[in-house]
Amino acid sequence: MSTNAASTPSTTREWQLAARPAGWPTDDDFRLVERELPELAPGEVRVRNTYMSVDPYMRGRMNDVKSYTPPFRLDEAMTGGAVGEVVASRSDDLAVGDTVLHFQGWRTLAQGKAADFHRVPDVPGVPESVFLHALGMTGLTAYVGLLDIAEFREGDTVFVSGAAGAVGTMVGQIARLKGAGRVIGSAGSPAKVELLTERYGYDAAFDYKDGDVAEQLAQAAPEGIDVYFDNVGGDHLEAALRSFNKGGRAALCGMISMYNATEPEPAPHNLFMAIGKGLTLRGFIVGNHYDRFDAFAAEVGAWLATGELVYDETVVDGIEQARDAFLDMLRGANVGKMLVRVG
Amino acid sequence: MSTNAASTPSTTREWQLAARPAGWPTDDDFRLVERELPELAPGEVRVRNTYMSVDPYMRGRMNDVKSYTPPFRLDEAMTGGAVGEVVASRSDDLAVGDTVLHFQGWRTLAQGKAADFHRVPDVPGVPESVFLHALGMTGLTAYVGLLDIAEFREGDTVFVSGAAGAVGTMVGQIARLKGAGRVIGSAGSPAKVELLTERYGYDAAFDYKDGDVAEQLAQAAPEGIDVYFDNVGGDHLEAALRSFNKGGRAALCGMISMYNATEPEPAPHNLFMAIGKGLTLRGFIVGNHYDRFDAFAAEVGAWLATGELVYDETVVDGIEQARDAFLDMLRGANVGKMLVRVG
Structure with missing residues (x-):
């Protein structure tokens, strides 16, 4: 299914890593910038993020050391788990309106190959934010x-x-x-x-x-x-x-x-x-274990739907709050999963 | 098959632990004693040992510390791997003349329940001593x-x-x-x-x-x-x-x-x-893995029979040499497996 990208938002706001923190990160280590997205290429989708995740492991990615995930690059948007809604698609695999899970967090609009965005199943009683933790x-x-x-x-x-x-x-x-x-x-x-x-x-x-x-x-x-x-x-x-x-x-x-x-x-x-x-x-x-996602989602999704399995969320509003949410999370200010409601 | 035990040897010579060594064992930590065996009970066999094993782990068993094998007891015969020939049997499972593998080493005659003695298979070209190492x-x-x-x-x-x-x-x-x-x-x-x-x-x-x-x-x-x-x-x-x-x-x-x-x-x-x-x-x-013995013996036995798999032995003669063989082994005097040819 194809959509006219011209009628969709094309300006993303994104958090970049401005400097590698030495010890505790400071405000100046990050910057929020606006950027115009290129037109969609064939096979690509554009996604309006609804929630993004801030996680402890991201602190490690701010260092320039070899680890099992590569470090964030300076002066580029940081990445991380996010969910959003497809607002434009030049792929047959995803349609406008689909809710997708992906790794282009820290920004309001994500864009890329459809294969990098995963449609989330509809689980009764489970809001989409849960795909960033209990169902993610x-x-x-x-x-x-x-x-x-x-x-x-x-x-x-x-x-x-x-x-x-x-x-x-x-x-x-x-x-x-x-x-x-x-x-x-x-x-x-x-x-x-x-x-x-x-x-x-x-x-x-x-x-x-x-x-x-x-x-x-x-x-x-x-x-x-x-x-x-x-x-x-x-x-x-x-x-x-x-x-x-x-x-x-x-x-x-x-x-x-x-x-x-x-x-x-x-x-x-x-x-x-x-x-x-x-x-x-x-x-x-x-x-290395994404092949288990479907079995996991079916079993855990059912427990979430019945309330047999519970979780907590601490939600902060607005992309401009993402940096502070991340730092607060590092300080332990959250109960349960720390999330940013984007845009 | 039953045998008249009266016609078989009944005096065993055995090495006992006389004292727990402090650091390097001394001659006085061991004693060689003669002991008359009781008559065979129903279900028991008597075995004339042909080879016994001396192994590094035995040093650990001379200490009174908890480990995955219990310590040797003082003033009792030490134990360890041995092979021998059944010389008397009151069990239907083993017959006089059978070659068996068992754990009553450090002595010339072993005796006990037939279930504790395991008949070794006949592997062409493989002498019985090999069941104490490569095939053991x-x-x-x-x-x-x-x-x-x-x-x-x-x-x-x-x-x-x-x-x-x-x-x-x-x-x-x-x-x-x-x-x-x-x-x-x-x-x-x-x-x-x-x-x-x-x-x-x-x-x-x-x-x-x-x-x-x-x-x-x-x-x-x-x-x-x-x-x-x-x-x-x-x-x-x-x-x-x-x-x-x-x-x-x-x-x-x-x-x-x-x-x-x-x-x-x-x-x-x-x-x-x-x-x-x-x-x-x-x-x-x-x-914990004896269940794999048959598969192991079949595969490794075949390699030994063809000479595709090789081993070395250092053999010392006589039960009275067992203590020195053990100490020499600890000092690294052996090439390949250190064994005592008993009796």
Whole structure:
């Protein structure tokens, strides 16, 4: 289906990286610019963004270091997850009015090959913003990490670090809904710990700042753990190795250690326990597991529609607020997923 | 089939642990005693040992520390791999004359339930001693670790640490015979390094004492590695994490770090690389994989019969030499597998 692009908006407002932050980012490291989009080429679409995501990993991309995602380029629009509505199309695959998920966040209008934009399914009771977290990469990370990477089985005792984060809250709930024997989470404040047990279906939770992580985990899981979903590394991974039952499995997601890519992650000094216990530690990044998206969306979408799976959002209005929303998110000002409602 | 035990030898000579060694074992930590065996109970067999194994892991069992195998008890016969011939049987499962593999080493006569003694298959050209290494637990460790734990695939580049050891020489040869793209080993002397490439089918080998392990590995494997068979841990594991290609797999066998169970293994500071590269690290002990013995024995037995797979033995004569053979083995006096020909 083809549309006359002339009748659609063509001026995008976009956030560029003006300078690489040294330590904490300052306002001057970013600039909001207006730019005229070129005409649509054959096979391309133009999308008016409705929501964009601000995520911790983006801080890492502001550094010029090699990581599993390339750094942002200076003086170009930053990128990130976004959802929007197709406003012009020269592709047979997408039509005007389609709601699509894509990676051209940090701007009001996105444009490119139709193949880079993914039509989102219509899930009753699920607003489109949810495709940026519970039904998006965040949720897929939790789903793939728990079920495929850690090979979760019904009855398993599951431990999740960074459990109050966007991924961790999903992991706990999916484990619960899939029949976990016991779900244990760690987080960094009493309020988060309470949320874990009161809202996100965790059986037990502890504040890692309250004492030795290994001892707190051993108390919360007196019969050991079978699965560990690692968002943290370091002392949490050591604690998990100590508490693992035979045949235990860890999914290494470990984003927190990746954000400050200049410092190597503290090493687990008891990795040798993996031998006698026959443990499996497996790292992953969600980008290699998009083939699981449909299965994930069907299963998690159904839980969202019935309200069996819950989430929180903190929404900030306006593209001009995106920088502050990002910085606030880094400071922990959000409850649940931090989003910017664009335009 | 039943036999009159009265006509068979009934006095065993056995090595007992007299004291737990502090550091390097001394002669006084062991004693050789004579003991009269009780009459055979129903279901039991008596076996005249022909060969017994002395292995590094036995040093660990002399300490009173929790490990994946329990410590030897004081003033009792030590145990370990052995082969022998059934000389009396009150079981229908084993007959006099059968050659059996079992764990009552360190003695001339073994006795117990028939279920604890395993008849070894007749492999043309393969003497029974080989069931104590290439066709025994050593070989099974190499086979299971490479094929099942590290999920070796044809064309993989394989790196083996401790490559000149009993397990390592098997891993390299099995990888070669299974179609590895390239097989790389590390060892601790120029002579061992030469053996790896000249006798055991390694494409490249280096002496880890010659310089930085990570740099030597990177030079030996300029296109990266797909599989790492870890007998060492520490700097070798760090080097492997650095050289791994995406989707790489490590089998953590790591016996060397287990022998001195009082010192934790040096921790790999780059474990976070497992995330971006999607690596799998899996520990194992061979005792959980006996179900693979038949497949292993069939495949490796055929290679041994044709001479495609080679091994070395250092054989010492006489049960009274077992202690010295064990200590010599710890000092590295043996070429290939160290064995005692009993009685």
